[in-house]
Structures are given as C-alpha cells and as structure tokens.
Amino acid sequence: MPRRRFLKGGAGLTALAALGAAGAGTSLLAGCASDLTGSGTLPLPRPNNPVKWPVFAGNTAVKSGLAAEQGATLQIYIWEAYINQDVVNSFAKKYKCKAQITTFNTMNEALSKLRSGLTYDVLVGATPDVLGQLIEGKLAQPLNHSYIPNISQAWPDYTNPFYDAGWQYTVPYTIYTTGITWRKDKVDENPYAMKNPWAMPWQPKYSGRVAILDDYREGICLGLMKNGIFDLNTTDYKQIGLSRQSLQDLSSLVNLRISNTDYSDVPAGETWISSAWSGDMAAAESYMPKGVNVDVVGYWFPADGRGPVNNDTMAVLNGASNPVLAHLFLNYLLDLPNALNNISWNGYMQPLTGVTPQVLIKEQILPPSLTSTVVVPSNFRTGLFELQLPVDADALWQQAWLVVSNGI
C-alpha cells in the first residue's frame, strides 16, 4: 500500500491512537523477512535473509586494469564531520589528485540530492538500510574488486555481508554500537549490575539530566528494548505503540532531552544518562572539562552483544567522473595506518582486523576506561541491525517518533 494512502484519512494516527487500547486486535503489519519488500521490488536484507543485489544493464562495474584518472578532483560525499581531512589530503598527495568533500546532514538529504542528478564519485556513510534505495535507484555502481585488495584487512564477514552478499556495491566504513552512557560520579546505578539496563533512563530522580538520541530508529528501538522487545525491525504496530508510550512516559518522567550532543553533554556533566553511539563516547576524552578525568564517563553495551549494531558503508556512485580513483579511495581507507589515523580524529572505529582494543589504547586513541565502546567481530553476528523497513511500517515508526519528539 503506498505510504500516502496509508496515512491519508489519519489511518496512521488512528492506528497510533488505538495502540493504547488494551487487547487490541492482531497486528496490522506483522510479517516475516521473506515476505517483506521495500519501497520498490527489491527484497529487504536481514541476517537470516542475505541479499545479493542485482546488477542492472547500463550500470556495470568499471573495467579492470585502468590507471587512476590524472589531474582529477575526487568528489567525496559524506556525513558532516565524519572523516579526517588529513587522511583525505594524504590520499590526494599519494595519487596526485585533488579531493573535494561535500557533506550532508541527513541520509534523506543525500538520497534526494543524488536522485535529483547531482553526481559525486564516492558516497561515504550510507547505512545498510538505504542500500536498497541506492541500488534500485541506480545511484551506486557495482564495485570492481580488483582495485580494492585491502578488503583482506577488513573483518571476514565483510567479504559477504548479509546486506550486500559478495560485497557487490559496498565496503565497510565504520562500525558502532548504540548503548547507554552515564556519569559514574553523578549516577548511583551501574547498568552492568541492573536487571534491565535499557530502562536506566526511566528514573525520575535524574529528571532534567536524561537524554536520548535524536534519531527515530534509535529512539523507538530504545523503547522496544526497554520493554524486552529485541526485534529492532518490527512491523508490529502494537510494539511500536508500546515503545512510543514508553518514550512519552519517559519524557514526562524526566523532562527528556532529545539531542545528538551526548558526546559533549555527558562529559560536560549537563547530561548524566543518555543513549549514545559508541563512536561518540570513544571521543569523550576530548570534551572533558579541565580537571575532570574521563574515567567518570561510562559506556554500557550488552555483554552478550545483543544490542543495536550498525555499520556505515562506502560506495562508488553511478555517474562517478573518476571511478578508478573512487575505488582507490575505498581501498585507501581500508588500510590500517589510514584507518587508525581516521579513527583518532573520528572516534568511530573501522572494522579492520588490525583495529583491536589493545591497538587503540596503545596508539592513545582510546582511554582504557572506554574499551566498552570497541566493537568486536562477534558483534557483527550477535548484534541487532536496524535495517530497512517496509514503507508502511516505516511510516508508523516515523509518526510515533514525531509524536514523541514534539512532546505530545
């Protein structure tokens, strides 16, 4: 059903309003992975439903054995403040080219601009949940693996990830978890000792000091996990409604702040408990006030690895003016020294076998007290990925978040 038709007549809101009613009927949108389709005709990848994307006529990989484009300007399209300029400059120096970075603030903005016809060479930061849109829209081109031998440095899982079997279109960029960060010196509780650490924000005594990430997937997922629901791609409108209600309760309980500035607010002591991305908290030391040790900042992620895990990818865009350079750039970022240089600035770790907690501590990229922010290879298999949803379910998630984020 097209999203518009679903929402027309307030069907989406009516469904939301009915969610509070006890004993509501069967879920509106329950489904299993093999039945799910995205916005087009392509399937939705899941860990138990890996997808090998098609290669469309007229959108094939660049030929092998070509020399890098000479005197070119590599156009990199990436999230704002998400790559170390030094790494980009060193690439440009090595390949005797220029490199220009253009940034975007939201994935939707990036997709809209690409769809409107703007062309770049490389897209850095696309999460697996938008790959279907990128590929169906013929916005990304298949990779020629011969230009990217450094894939051998990545975790083995990335040579055949479920969201891009055979790594046809993407290589990994960063990997991160979503957990709970807290100030050990301000908060009595320790999530490691709690029965339900996901419920840690729901404590009225910390009113005014609690925040959650300003992201509809992360927000609703927190509500789901607090209620013991670990299908982070649920299409069950009752579960979505339960999460929404929990978040609304949280908002009333603690005068909830919704923001992505946890990376500075927690070190500064303005926020004491927050949901957080691991990469943000790995860089907490940079934001600590003078005289305050980073040891007071904690980051919790489930020991069994069953929590939100995600990775950003890199892709060569269709219509790239410099496809060979683009491939070489992907290869460059998969090289350990460059990756470590990038992580030292970015905070977000890259899934290379050489990036271990010991190396990160030895290189003074990560303080020992925050090794919990490190993502390990097993997290790829045990972690819960937030993936592309069917259009109608996505609409319910979005509407639920709109209600929560506007204090309704």
Next chain:
Amino acid sequence: MVSQQSTRGKKNAFWVALAAPGILWLAILFIVPFYAVLSIAMGKLDQLIAAPVAVWNPLHWSSSGVIDVWRDIFGANSFAGPIVLRTIVYTAVASLLCLLIGYPAAYFVARFAGRRKSLFLVLLIAPFWISYMMRMLAWIDLLSTGGYVNKALGLVGISPVNWLSGNSATVVLGLVYGYIPYLIMVLYAGLDRIEPALLEAGRDLGLGRARTFWHVTLPLSRQAILTGLLITVLPMLGDYYTNQMLSGAASTSMIGNLIQGQLGTPGLESQGAVLSLMLLVVLLVPMIYYVIATNREAAT
C-alpha cells in the same frame, strides 16, 4: 498643458522604474520560493526514497498534505494543538517582555542619550554582528550547570538551576534575547521622530512627566510599537533554533520544531511545507492589520 502632462507622465515612469529592481528582487526571492514551497506542499512523493516531488502545475496539485495537517491540528486524533498553543504562549510572553525591556531602553536612547546617542546605537546594533546561532551557543555555556549564571546565583546563596533541560523560562528568555534588538531599533526610530515641541506642550498644559508620557508619548509611539511587535512576533512564531539549542526537550517544542521535524522526516516534507504555509496564512492577519493601521495613521 499637454507638455505638463507629458512631463508628469515621464516623472511617474521614472519613479516606477526606480522601484523595478526592488520588485524584481521581491519576485525572485519571495514569490518564486513561495511557489516552490506550495508545489511541494501540493506535490507527490518519490516512493523509492520517500522524498517530496514538487508538482509545478496547479491543475495536478493534491490536497492530501493539507488534509493530513488539518487532521493533525484539528482532527479527532489531533496532536499538534498543544504545540500550537505553547508556541502562542511563548511568543506572547516573550513579546511582552521584549516590549517591557525594550521600550525603556529605546526611550532612553531617543530622549536622554544626548551626545552619546551614536555610541548607544552602536551598542544596540552590536548583537547583530554575531550570528543568531553563535549567540544562542554562547548562552549554552553561560547557562550550563557550572556556567557564570549559576556561579552568580551561587554568590547569593541560590543552588545551581538546571536551565538547559526543558525549562520554558529559558526558551522564553532566549527568544527575548534573540529578538529584542529588532524591537529596540524600531522603537528608537519611532520615539526619535516625536517632536520635542509636542512633549513640551504637554508639560506646558500642566501634565507631569508620567501623564505626558501616558497621554502624549505613548500614543505617538503606538505605530512604532505595532511595527516592532510585528517584526519580533513573526519570526518568533516560526523559531525552532532557540528551543533546540536552549532546551532540546520535547516538552518545550514549538511549532517551528514540528515543522523542522517534518521537514527532516522522509515522506513528511510535504506536510512540513503545508504547515509552513498555514503559519504564513495565520501571520497574514497581523500583517494586514498593520497595513490598515498604518494607512489609517497616515490618513489622519
């Protein structure tokens, strides 16, 4: 006679021609973007990436976005009503505070600054040298738990206040801080234009200072007050940044935050566009009143 009419006609054409660049500028920078927003509000959705697709031909416009927003505000399951009410309350309180603080400041500069008038004017304009965003960011530091505001309160024995977590007073004060310079400048211009002879006449007729102010100065500055309030109220109603920076809590979100949220949500951009246009229509009411009041004032 014919040559006089011809000369007059040429002069009129000259003045009209002088206005042409301004009209062209207005057309390009207002009418075109307005039409673009309208085309998105009435447009379609790219099903692949849930992005809005502008429909430029009015004959193909769809009203579904308008219906959705109408239901959000007024329907059986409306949820945007409280946000609209909150925005109106914040704006009303902030505007009143702007007037109560700004009027004395403008009055002082207009009537009592003397040789230092230019200096005071520069000081009043100084906030404009820094972007609105930077000024709000500065307040985050000042209002933080260990910031100077709490340190100052601590000197008089008041415990630190959590200014930055969902505090309505902080948002209102942020709005006042952000927009008061506009009001002061307009009020100053109006007060400065009042003939001193009129004020002296009031004193000569036996009115004291307070009654002169009440019966002479205040009525003569009514138009300036109206203009100043319009200039502050209009942007305040659409403000989202102040709440986002100084609060970030859902409990203090304003209609600008709702629009921002919709514009940043795939598939809801057209609803955000509709809400923006609805806000524009609502704001037309005070603007039309202002035009009528100004014309009436000019006629008298």
